[in-house]
Amino acid sequence: MRVVVADDVLLTRQGIVRLLRDAGIEVVAEAEDAQGLLHQVRLARPDVALVDIRMPPTHTDEGLVAAQTIRAQHPQVGVLVLSQYVEPSYAMRLLQDQPERVGYLLKERVFDIATVVDALRRIVDGETVIDPTIVSRLVGRRRRQDPLAVLSEREREVLGLIAEGLSNRAIAARLYVTERTVEAHVTQIFQKLRLPESPDQHRRVLAVLAFLRA
Amino acid sequence: MTPTLLQRVNLARLAAGPVALAVALGALAVAQGPGRFTTYAGRSALAATLTITAGLALVLAGLVTSLNRPAGQIGDLAVLAGLIWFAPVWVGWDKGPPLVRSLGMLTAGFAFPLLLHLVLAYPSGRLHGAVTRALVFMVYLEAVLAAVGLALFRKPFFDPNCWANCSDNDFLVRSLPQLARAIEVADRWFTAAAAAALVALCAWRLLRDSGPARRTLLPVALPTFLLAGAIIGHTAALQRTPLEDPAQPAFQTMFVVACVAVMLLAAGLVWVTVRMRVQRRAVARITASLGQAPPPGSLQAALAQAVGDPELRISYWLPNSEHYVDAEGRPVAESTAAPGRAVTTLIRDGRRIAVVSHTAALPDLEHAIGAAVRLALENERLQAEALAQLDQLRASRVRIVETGDAERRRLERDLHDGAQQRLLALSYDLRLARAQAQADDDRQTGSLLSEATGQAQAALRELRELAHGIYPAVLAEAGLGPALATLADMAPLPVEILAEAEGRYPTTVETCAYRLVTEALDDAAGRDASHGTVSVARDGGRLVVTVQDDGSDRTGAMVQLADWVGALEGRLTVEPTRLQAELPCG
Numbered sequence: 001m002r003v004v005v006a007d008d009v010l011l012t013r014q015g016i017v018r019l020l021r022d023a024g025i026e027v028v029a030e031a032e033d034a035q036g037l038l039h040q041v042r043l044a045r046p047d048v049a050l051v052d053i054r055m056p057p058t059h060t061d062e063g064l065v066a067a068q069t070i071r072a073q074h075p076q077v078g079v080l081v082l083s084q085y086v087e088p089s090y091a092m093r094l095l096q097d098q099p100e101r102v103g104y105l106l107k108e109r110v111f112d113i114a115t116v117v118d119a120l121r122r123i124v125d126g127e128t129v130i131d132p133t134i135v136s137r138l139v140g141r142r143r144r145q146d147p148l149a150v151l152s153e154r155e156r157e158v159l160g161l162i163a164e165g166l167s168n169r170a171i172a173a174r175l176y177v178t179e180r181t182v183e184a185h186v187t188q189i190f191q192k193l194r195l196p197e198s199p200d201q202h203r204r205v206l207a208v209l210a211f212l213r214a
Numbered sequence: 215m216t217p218t219l220l221q222r223v224n225l226a227r228l229a230a231g232p233v234a235l236a237v238a239l240g241a242l243a244v245a246q247g248p249g250r251f252t253t254y255a256g257r258s259a260l261a262a263t264l265t266i267t268a269g270l271a272l273v274l275a276g277l278v279t280s281l282n283r284p285a286g287q288i289g290d291l292a293v294l295a296g297l298i299w300f301a302p303v304w305v306g307w308d309k310g311p312p313l314v315r316s317l318g319m320l321t322a323g324f325a326f327p328l329l330l331h332l333v334l335a336y337p338s339g340r341l342h343g344a345v346t347r348a349l350v351f352m353v354y355l356e357a358v359l360a361a362v363g364l365a366l367f368r369k370p371f372f373d374p375n376c377w378a379n380c381s382d383n384d385f386l387v388r389s390l391p392q393l394a395r396a397i398e399v400a401d402r403w404f405t406a407a408a409a410a411a412l413v414a415l416c417a418w419r420l421l422r423d424s425g426p427a428r429r430t431l432l433p434v435a436l437p438t439f440l441l442a443g444a445i446i447g448h449t450a451a452l453q454r455t456p457l458e459d460p461a462q463p464a465f466q467t468m469f470v471v472a473c474v475a476v477m478l479l480a481a482g483l484v485w486v487t488v489r490m491r492v493q494r495r496a497v498a499r500i501t502a503s504l505g506q507a508p509p510p511g512s513l514q515a516a517l518a519q520a521v522g523d524p525e526l527r528i529s530y531w532l533p534n535s536e537h538y539v540d541a542e543g544r545p546v547a548e549s550t551a552a553p554g555r556a557v558t559t560l561i562r563d564g565r566r567i568a569v570v571s572h573t574a575a576l577p578d579l580e581h582a583i584g585a586a587v588r589l590a591l592e593n594e595r596l597q598a599e600a601l602a603q604l605d606q607l608r609a610s611r612v613r614i615v616e617t618g619d620a621e622r623r624r625l626e627r628d629l630h631d632g633a634q635q636r637l638l639a640l641s642y643d644l645r646l647a648r649a650q651a652q653a654d655d656d657r658q659t660g661s662l663l664s665e666a667t668g669q670a671q672a673a674l675r676e677l678r679e680l681a682h683g684i685y686p687a688v689l690a691e692a693g694l695g696p697a698l699a700t701l702a703d704m705a706p707l708p709v710e711i712l713a714e715a716e717g718r719y720p721t722t723v724e725t726c727a728y729r730l731v732t733e734a735l736d737d738a739a740g741r742d743a744s745h746g747t748v749s750v751a752r753d754g755g756r757l758v759v760t761v762q763d764d765g766s767d768r769t770g771a772m773v774q775l776a777d778w779v780g781a782l783e784g785r786l787t788v789e790p791t792r793l794q795a796e797l798p799c800g
Binding site: 009011012015019054059060061084085086087088089090093106107108110111113137138141142143144213 | 627630631634635638639641642645671674675678681682687688690691692696699700702703704705706707708709710744745
């Protein structure tokens, strides 16, 4: 797998690159700002770009903007955004236009290299990745009348995994059940929550996130 | 001007009346008798009436003007011109005393320079502009040269074109008929040219000046055009017929036109003087019309109305900050005089209180504004000063809030860029060390390092929450809507966002609204509320933020919130379970 890494802090960038190489991932280029990143992506045509959300000049959402540009200009290149912010709206912004091959992970996960490598693989496979912290905050959000009360414990678990961007097959593997069982759960969940069931596994992530936020 | 001189001038003005009357009656007697064939006035009763009326009208108008406006020379010029107006009649006193006729010839040429000076110095009494001053100077100079030249070298007896006086010149030194003739012709053409220049200058001023200044100038400028026309016409007629003959229609017409022009000029002077007097009375009375507590700016409006100048501006002087403000306390540029506009500085008890920029058609504003108006001006100045200070205070409150917000943002960034990066590096090193320990099969160190990694992760989480609490990056980057949505995700109680205003607002407004909702929800949680609702709506130029909860009644006054909202000139309504802020948002 060929990856481009963009982070303006040299120390962090070097750490990430080293961990990725140790895990057997080919880092083909590094960039320290959004402009350099777009240049490297054009040049190296990586499978995934690993992008810090805060980059010069304003240190707010340059990485997010760059990610959207990459997705629009190079649909075959996936983007994994690393962020300091537990901000569902940022994650949803990333999903809005091209809901596949994108990921939003909290920055501190980067040193749990197994998680990062797993996320990169899922993105290359065409899945979506949303950080579990964001999902659990949305699921655990205090509500006056909890619409999730109609779901069983298992269904709630499945809902969370859908929101994290897992495919039915991945959910089945995670829960040690058959894919067919997962499909049945998904149908049940969407019916109970009165969500229009989408055959598109990418779009359903956004639908579930939006539902959890409403 | 010293008081004694002033008194002398006023005595002279008082004497001018009887003198003028005597001169006029004498002239009438001359015209009816010995000068019947040597003066225009002697040709008919109408001509006599016109001559006497025009001259006396000019003297009268001059007296009225100078008595009303002691500062201006306008009136004096008119009186002198009026007296000299009779000189040609005295010149025509056939068989009269030679000295009288000679003096008449010497002075007659000064009527036009005096009138030209009057018109150009009108209404302030001062000559403005180098061209104007040069013209007046040259006309006087030429009149002196011509009068002296003719007095010294013209023997009327040898003048083939003489008609009014063909015998007497007491000042003759040597008879030089050709030189005298040349002087006469040159003088005539020069005067015609000066009359044309006078018309041009008047027309230019009429075009340049606006409303009130033009209204003041017109009654004087229009007769001037007529007079200049008569002078030019007279010169042209003499060019055709060198011998002046009052019996000829061309000369008669020019004479009648000149008389009518002078009468109209006199009437114009009186009319404007009377109108200014009325305006001055109105200025003195304006305080009565203002009432007990006039709103800022009413003095300016009242003064503008009293003098009929809608462009009149009062600026107040603030001695402490050393600049001018309007009645509302807003800083304004210092007024400067411009064409047609004058600036009057008003002093009270030796201190400058205000500067009035007004039409130049009312040159004597300083005297017109009496003690009562000055007191009202001082009051309004104090009010303006208070308003200016209030403005500064407001601006400084906003600055304090803005500085606070900027500091929080900076702190949030520093946490992300500093402490967080170090913690990330630390957890990276810890993981490397743990991997090394595992490779060395050192279980004790490995488990210690695992625990340390967990601690570092926990510190990162806490740091993230802290940074978000100090200033949520999403607020600056994405605006109020997304920031409030995240706030609802994390709130200590169920929160429903009923309405959110689309779009972006000024940073101070967004930050204030966000903090208001945060504080209100924390407060609601502290009062055991089971849920809260938030609504943000735009209402015209205001952003209305409402937070409602179902907790017990609030006891605190939310002072800090009131300060924030107040700094942005908004309004905070605090009710037992409801908070509402209206923030101006442009």
